[in-house]
């Protein structure tokens with residue numbers, strides 16, 4: 001087996017021709033990556049990609065979602081825009097075979113992918129939603145211009161324990177006349193000693209009364225989905241939907257575990273981030289998303305068995321907190337000598353399997369309440385520390401999201417928990433939607449982190465080891 005490589009877009013031109021010549025077959029959305037640049041995804045010119053057919057399929061799937069949504073509508077299926085819950089409402093929608101759920105918040109990455117050429121942030125600016133908001137403000141531009149995704153037949157949004165950014169932007173959408181079905185998720189609290197407690201996926205607990213409340217809110221969403229679909233969403237149908245969602249989640253879990261714990265990395269950090277993003281709403285095609293995750297897993301297994309990798313064995317194992325606004329950052333991590341070894345991209349509740357041993361609505365309520373963003377930051381920090389241990393990471397990067405209302409407060413809480421419980425280096429850095437201007441500074445900080453880990457691993461000849469720092 002050849003050593004896998006990360007290759008540029010130019011490299012993919014040749015690789016694609018050679019794979020086609022050797023008989024590679026592709027799904028209907030396949031084709032050379034280069035064509036997406038012609039469609040406006042200019043950022044691809046600055047990225048480097050895994051060179052496997054599985055990665056090609058992943059990228060083509062990701063970059064054709066808008067076509068897929070239009071096709072679904074033309075075939076009579078109905079579109080559900082599921083805002084902010086990051087993984088719960090789509091499970092319900094995909095249980096009904098004439099509904100397709102998508103994630104309008106995914107517009108978050110359009111300024112990066114299109115290198116600002118879509119002008120969505122300018123539209124948001126003109127509407128008074130400027131740089132003090134996180135990149136999700138691009139979603140406002142996408143709704144108003146109607147140039148990115150078709151307007152959904154039903155738009156849902158979770159409120160309550162929701163970040164200020166999203167709440168303000170969703171309210172602005174509502175004010176503009178976009179009808180929204182709001183459902184409330186309360187701030188998750190720890191049960192009082194005399195309260196019945198429920199264990200949630202991922203390890204946190206919540207009072208049973210909060211689970212019951214979320215169940216009643218999700219029941220309203222279920223009724224709206226039934227009305228839209230014109231058919232009932234009974235427990236048996238919903239349980240089937242949960243089983244399919246869990247098939248995707250288990251496959252992703254296996255892929256992550258293999259990649260993060262293998263002696264050599266089995267898949268680049270960039271493709272791993274895209275694979276994780278599929279789990280939120282299956283990129284508008286659940287069956288295909290599962291097939292792609294299985295493909296990536298099969299490729300990773302082959303590489304692990306053959307001990308081949310795009311990275312050397314001494315790459316430093318880095319746990320990554322928060323998604324990056326510029327995908328190029330994941331290339332930069334590896335360019336600086338790191339490898340991905342665990343992640344918390346704000347949606348760990350969509351990665352953990354949904355319970356299958358309780359009634360479906362109860363299971364979905366528990367899953368929704370496990371959202372790391374609806375509970376205390378200390379819960380999130382505990383989960384991160386557990387996962388750092390589980391995957392054997394040697395350092396943590398907390399990637400701040402520009403404008404995000406939660407980042408300033410939670411970063412120090414997570415950093416302090418990691419340092420006090422694990423004593424490994426942590427760095428906080430901010431990644432803008434296009435990082436080119438700050439690339440030298442980001443590179444320097446990542447290199448300092450990597451060197452700090454390597455230095456700590458090198459036997460210290462005489463005097464005591466100096467304190468670890470990566471600043």
Ligand code: SF4
Nearest residue numbers: 134136163165404405
């Ligand atoms: S502030 Fe954070 S949680 Fe809120 S929309 Fe932005 S990235 Fe998502």
